[in-house]
Amino acid sequence: MTEWIVNIHSKLRRRIYYEEGIRRQNIIRQEDVIWWEDGIRQEDAIRREDVIRQKDAIRQIRRNNEEDVEFQVRSKSKVAVLEWRAWSGFLLTNVLGDYGVRIETDPFREFPSELFNRVCDSFPTVCFHINLSVRSRLPLGVRDLTNRFVERGIYVVNGLVQDIRKSTLQAHLEAIGLSSLKAARSGPADEILFVKTDLNYGGELERWLPPESIAAASLEHFISPDIGAYHYKTVERKALQESIWTDPSIVIEKYVTNDEDSFYRVYFSGEQIIIVKAFASGIIKKLTNDSRNTNFVLDLESLKAGADNLPISATLQKDIVTFVENTPVEFGCLDIVHDGHDNHYVVDLNLTPYAGATGKDDVLDGFLRLGITNPSQRKPTRFLDSPLAAG
Numbered sequence: 001m002t003e004w005i006v007n008i009h010s011k012l013r014r015r016i017y018y019e020e021g022i023r024r025q026n027i028i029r030q031e032d033v034i035w036w037e038d039g040i041r042q043e044d045a046i047r048r049e050d051v052i053r054q055k056d057a058i059r060q061i062r063r064n065n066e067e068d069v070e071f072q073v074r075s076k077s078k079v080a081v082l083e084w085r086a087w088s089g090f091l092l093t094n095v096l097g098d099y100g101v102r103i104e105t106d107p108f109r110e111f112p113s114e115l116f117n118r119v120c121d122s123f124p125t126v127c128f129h130i131n132l133s134v135r136s137r138l139p140l141g142v143r144d145l146t147n148r149f150v151e152r153g154i155y156v157v158n159g160l161v162q163d164i165r166k167s168t169l170q171a172h173l174e175a176i177g178l179s180s181l182k183a184a185r186s187g188p189a190d191e192i193l194f195v196k197t198d199l200n201y202g203g204e205l206e207r208w209l210p211p212e213s214i215a216a217a218s219l220e221h222f223i224s225p226d227i228g229a230y231h232y233k234t235v236e237r238k239a240l241q242e243s244i245w246t247d248p249s250i251v252i253e254k255y256v257t258n259d260e261d262s263f264y265r266v267y268f269s270g271e272q273i274i275i276v277k278a279f280a281s282g283i284i285k286k287l288t289n290d291s292r293n294t295n296f297v298l299d300l301e302s303l304k305a306g307a308d309n310l311p312i313s314a315t316l317q318k319d320i321v322t323f324v325e326n327t328p329v330e331f332g333c334l335d336i337v338h339d340g341h342d343n344h345y346v347v348d349l350n351l352t353p354y355a356g357a358t359g360k361d362d363v364l365d366g367f368l369r370l371g372i373t374n375p376s377q378r379k380p381t382r383f384l385d386s387p388l389a390a391g
Helices: 002-075 091-099 113-122 142-151 166-175 200-207 211-216 242-246 300-305 314-325 362-373
Strands: 079-084 100-104 125-130 155-157 192-197 233-236 250-254 262-269 272-279 294-299 331-338 344-350
Touching: 079 091, 091 100, 091 125, 091 362, 113 142, 125 142, 125 362, 142 155, 166 250, 166 344, 192 200, 242 250, 262 314, 262 362, 272 300, 272 314, 272 362, 294 300, 294 362, 300 314, 314 331, 314 344, 331 362
Parallel strands: 079 100, 079 125, 125 155
Antiparallel strands: 192 233, 192 250, 262 272, 262 331, 272 294, 331 344
16 A cells, blocks of 8 residues: 555655746747747847838938039029138128029139039039139139139139239220320329239238238239238329339329319129219228219129210210220229319129128119129120239
């Protein structure tokens, strides 16, 4: 009996061990299933994240392409302005407004080829807005760069003009049949003459350039160490020393004035012209907020036809037409003085005029903008043999 009971207990234990083994195997299998399912879920999660990342990348690429296309569409009606020290407060900035895209440009370095291609692909019009009187020897290579733009079908504003020093302007005026204020060494000893720098605005920008930039652009002999923008002076001929006459940084002009202290500022953009009759009592004529200042707005064809209704002499109108038509400049302004007896003289040409006291005027700015952006109101470039384009 006892032996039988022992056998029964032994079988029960084996049965229990067997069942526990089965349970453990089941547990292990269940855990394996759980781990397997977790692995599947993790792989699915990774795949989903990969898909999400791929979709995000595709969307970003599409956005970039759309932005690039949108940029090109927007820029196709805009003007790339290759600018150096001539942006805030300058007339062109106001004239172009949202149509102008500023591209800060170092005139003392070559223009990057990648940027050149980008500009050609994105803009139909390029404007050089470099605030220097002499451009012909700049490392930027304005003339060559202009030719390359033109070869790519780009319309270029102020790319041909290379030198707007007062002596060069005088030579240009003589070449196109207009009078200049160039003074002769011989003449009445007591005649009042005007001593200025040959560079615009007293050569102030050029004077403060680093020596390496001055050397790179060959400006050494054009910068006066003695006369600045606000130190022009009138002197009698007999007081001028020989060294003043031979100084390449100095220009000597006849001094012309009139009883009403008036002068003319002429803005031109393509065939769009604004003539300002202005008043200033100082020897250096600057545009101010004088209440007598008057704007006359017209296009080149109207001026050529003779605008009889304007209180401006026919001689002055003819002189302005001659200059605008025969000068390799698409945008700029002139200062014209007169003697009160219908004799007028262009004394200054500025390619980067400041907006000045007049500030922003949406109507006048929009009028001038058409001369750049509207092909029908651009002027054809003539007289490429001008001294202004030499170099």
